[in-house]
Amino acid sequence: MIALPGLNLGAQAPEPLNVPTTSATRTQELSANTEYRFEVSFARSLAIKLVTGTAEYFGTELAPATTYNFSGAKGAVFTWHGCKLEIGGEAESEYVAEETQMMSAANAHFALEALRERAHQTRDAGPRVLVVGPENAGKTSLVKTLTAYAVKSGQQPMVVNLDPRQGMLSVPGSFTAAAFSSILDIEEGWGSSPISGPSPTPVKMPLVYHYGLRDAEEGTVFRPLVTRMALAVTSRLEEDPASKSAGFIIDTPGAVAQGRAGVYENIEHIISEFSVTTILVLGSERLYSDLSRKYSNSADAIAVVRLDKSGGCVDRSDAYMKALRHAQIRAYFFGNSEAGLAPHSQSAGFDELSIFRVKEGSDMQFNDGGDAYGGAAEDTIYERVTPSSEIVNKLLAITTAAPTDGHASIRDASVRGYLYVAEVDEGKKRVKLLAPQPGQVPSTAVVCGRWPEDVASLVG
Amino acid sequence: MSSISDEVAADFKDALQDLKVNSRPEISNLTLIAKENTEHAQAISTVLENHIRTARPEWRLPSLYVLDSIVKNIGTPYTVYLGRGLYKTFMEAYSKVDQPTRKAMEGLLRTWKQPVPESMDSRPVFPLEMTSDIENALNKMRSVQAQMQSQRQVHALPARPVIAAAWRNTPTPPQNGAQFVAPVDPRARQFPGQQFGQLPQPTPTPDQFSQPMGSVDLNELKEEVGKLIATTQQAFALNFSDPSLQQKLNALLQLKKMLDTQTLPPQQLEAVRNQIRALAPPPAPTPVQMPAFIPPPIVHTPQQPPTPTFQPPATAAPVNLAQMLANFQSPPAVMNPSPAPAPAAPNLADLIARMTTPQSSTPNPAPFYPSPFPGPSGSTPVPAHPIPASAPAPAATPVPAPPTNLAQLLASFNKPSAAAAAAPTPPPFNPALPPQIPNLSQLLAQAQPAGAAPPPPNNASWLLNALSGLPNAGTPSNPTPLGSEPMTRQSSAPVNVHNDVELTTASMKQPRPHLISRLYDAKPNICTTCGRRFDATSQGREKKARHMDWHFKMKDPDAAKRGVHRSWYFTEREWIEYREVDETAPEDTTNGPSGAAGRVKKQAKDRYVLVPQDVTLAHAPCPICQENFEPQWSKDANDFVWMDAVKVGGKIYHATCWEEYSKGAGIATPSTPDSVLGKRTAETGTPASGKKLRAF
Helix, strand or coil, X not given: CCCCCCCCHHHHCCCCCCCCCCCCCEEEEECCCEEEEEEECCCCCEEEEEEEECCEECCEECCECCEEEECCEXXXXXXXXXXXXXXEECCCEEEEEXXXXXXXXXXXXXXXXXXXXXXXXXXXXXXXXXXXXXXXXCHHHHHHHHHHHHHHCCXXXXXXXXXXXXXXXXXXXEEEEEECCCCCCCCCCCCCCCECCCCCCCCCCEEEEECCCCCCCXXXXXXXXXXXXXXHHHHHHHHCHHHHHHCEEEECCHHHHCCECCECHHHHHHHHHHCCCXXXXXXXXXXXXXXXXXXXXXXXXXXXXXXXXXXXXXXXXXXXXXXXXXXXXXXXXXXXXXXXXXXEEEEEEHHHCEEEEECCCHHXXXXXXXXXXXXXXXXXXXXXXXXXXXXXXXXXXXXXXCCCCCHHHHHHCEEEEEEEEEEEECCCCEEEEEECCXXXXXXXXXXXXXXXXXXXXXXX | CHHHHHHHHHXXXXXXXXXXXXXXXXXXXXXXHHHHCHHHHHHHHHHHHHHHHHCCHHHHHHHHHHHHHHHHHCCCCHHHHHHHCHHHHHHHHHHHCCHHHHHHHHHHHHHHCCECCCCCCCCECCCHHHHHHHHHHHHHHHHHHHHHHHCCXXXXXXXXXHHHHHHHHCCCCCXXXXXXXXXXXXXXXXXXXXXXXXXXXXXXXXXXHHHHHHHHHHHHHHHHHHHHHHHHHHHHHHCCCCHHHHHHHHHHHHHHHHHHHCXXXXXXXXXHHHHHHHHCCCCCCCCCCCCCCCCCCCCCCCCCCCCCCCCCCCCCCCCCHHHHHHHHHCCHHHHCCCCCHHHHXXXXXXXXHHHHCCCCCCCCCHHHCCCCCXXXXXXXXXXXXXXXXXXXXXXXXXXXXXXXXXXXXXXXHHCCCCCHHHCCCCHHHCCCCCCCCCCHHHHHHHHCCCCCCCCCCCCHHHHHHHHHHHHHHHCCCCCCCHHHCCHHHHHHHHHHCCCCCCCCHHHHHCCCHHHHCCCCXXXXXXXXXXXXXXXXXXXXXXXXXXXXXXXXXXXXXXXXXXXXXXXXXXXXXXXXXCCCCCXXXXXXXXXXXXXXXXXXXXXXXXXXXXCCCCHHHHHCCCCCCCCCXXXXXXXXXXXXXXXXXXXXXXEEEEHHHHHHHHHHHCCCCCCCCCCCCCCCCCCCXXXXXXXXXXXX
16 A cells, blocks of 8 residues: 555555545536536545436537546536535535636537548548646646647547656556557556456556656656657557557656747757647647747647636646656556556565666766767766665566667567565565566566655555 | 635725725736635635625725726626626615715626627626616616606606605605615515605516616617527527528517607507517527627518518407506416526526427426426427417416417417407418518518407416417427427437537637537437436447446446455556457457357357456466466456466366367366356347357
């Protein structure tokens, strides 16, 4: 169980949803075009059931008469036609908002849909969308809504997550890409990567790279990984007609939107690597004006569109984000309340593991290094570490690269899964690991990141 | 969170208190603060309202300018928060300030009825509903003042102004002489009855004052008609193929012309206004308002000779307006559309969306569409009639076919009602005739000789029906009655809705409610387990059946026992080559030829076992050919499996190897599809279900 100071999660976590809700259910009527916004802490659960009408949660429609349980969520149930909800449990805050940005999101969707239809006819590539904006502007919510609408319209959009602060279908600190052909999981946000048993919502197949740092600005890994991801996504698109016409949507960290003196190197890098055709700027007028000045009039005209930040966007405190990340890591190993998973505890000798870690301060050396593939840079991305108490409570990414491969290969290798370091016995030279499934200790290179932060007592 | 709100609010309050003159920099500074703290909008709005209500009268105008600046420059969420108390805030301030300030406030109010200058959003600053409440109150205030000054009675009907004047002379006025200190919110108030103070309290019954308000009303009415025309034009621009909209627009344009050129008796103005109000979209749910688009105006002068498509006989529903007004004065709270805008006038936007898709099989939206829509109109092939059938007071309807659209209403205003009662079902509105709405000019021409009224069969419920029926003008007047339309058109219609959304910042802000039907009504068949929607076609039903099968398979009670765990992610290569599988897609039939030999082969090849948990087994090769098994993802099992594999006696063989071996040895091949697969299957036989049946 995750112990989080101040959140009292340890006591609540075992079966928070099986505890009968003491508070009686209440009915909430929503008139058309309004939304019910709520915040639920991780220790509580809020049950929402659609009684009549239609309602959606970030674009994904609520099934009638199905109860959805939310925990550790800040969300909104929106209705186009009006609805009646049955709500049980406690919310930290809840209110009904009449002014929403859903019309903008729907308009954005229909604009993209027109492009997809055209792409489908001409067998061309569909819209390649980049969503940028400051922290807590609702980027991920917008990406989710656009994805959900596209899926609903029978498309198969690809979603690329480049925000290490929260994971998509994987743990935080990873970059993922996945094609969505099936409905998004309302309770889990996106859905689940494959598990060895049945899953209530169809599983999604992510391609995962390990980033392992907190910010895009840190280190030399961000841009090469973006390049690698773009390569894989583009290859997939070329071979997969359904994905090709649907295009993709890229979610970014808020940090890239800061830029230096109107220059957004990371955004520019993403745009050029992914051949972005549409930029959706959320909230920030300055970013919008900077980007539209640069891209709107360029030869390969990129549509730069500004969308208003929703009034429902709330600042997510560091404590909340941390709890969210821990919940994601926990879900990776243990699953969610509906489908519990059984991870495997195992122990390995020091010599069985080849652990690499991003060198501290490597960013200083290569900040202006231009070509990140430069031969000299490669050998100095990582340092090999022997297990020590430093890596306890950290995640290790199992890459597909051999320990003898060059550092660039390790960096560019996709991830098969994650290990959690539960204990390091330096005397016996053994490491106690938590693996998602039984099997031998991987012989490939494993990368230890500085991000996400330590997850204390995931085991035991 | 709330403490931050309090802090922000306190700062804002301090800044407000320093605002004593109309100073632009100070006001824009306050606006900026408000803009940067939209998350604390509620707190800021409360502070601002309180300040306007409590500050010294001479400082109120600057604060009102702050309010004005905030709602115009920021908009939501402030319009919502400030809009709620706008009536109270405005009227309290208005009642306290001097005459020049009042003039300035009236100026403000006028701008609130219009869209923000240079804004893309064509909606007014505040919903018209709010501003018109204030305006009504101001009008009454003025009229009463005028009466008090001249000390004469303008009209004898309502005796209340007299009482007001009488109170004016009493040394101790009644309790509610406290004027606007605590006015009742127009949406919450009760009919005030006899409790009138010197200044009239705002009441929802402007009808009572129709005489003195006549001239004001006319302007207001013209404005409202103008707005409605604009709205309709926009809707028309979006959906120009809809003849009903065109007709509605036509009727409105003529009404405007009539208002401009003729002097109508006040009662008729009243009725027209009620009609217009009912037609106008309620402001709260996004009205359809686009940047102006001017379609070629089709203007008929009222004098124009009637186009002789058909002649509405004089037997059409007659109205005695005087009688009608007298009747509906008794239950005024019911009659006035403004206190209950939602049920009386459904959102026009919704309407347009609905028009293309009548509810067909949307699960249960009924409670949210209080307007008497005829439901899935298949049951009611006569479009003119469903409205009274479901109108609020159908029992009281003496006329079986009340006017269902504006043209008819207008027609009935002045129609010589001689033969009225004789014809309960007026033939002119026979739905079989293609043009549902008779040429308005024709009607208006007829309307002129308003005759003396014989005992009319009408009462308040007639108007009620007309009111509730009117917003539907588009539906029944559709040249091809919806009732006779096949379902297919209804389900496919939304897909054909023109999607012209451009990728520009401005375009994102335009409300396009008609497109939403693509997400909902276009696929009316919803999975009650997960909310996925399917087409109403037979293909859609097949897909849904397979989808439900999938749900069934996923309900595996043994899953927990098997120890479910997270699978490894794909490698790059696997991911690039992977193709998403849709659980609703028919089973893949492309593998292998369909000949008999091929089928056997395919059958064997399709066998699989889950990748075993047992380590020794997991690494064991096929005992026959000694080749290793390749794990693959199977959507059927929702797990990694070894394809072409069969488990016999604790060992795993290649199914094909085993088949060859067993054929020779004469051993039956066991069934392999795992326990994950359930028994339920789609009615339509897919290759998959056939395979399962043939397994033995």
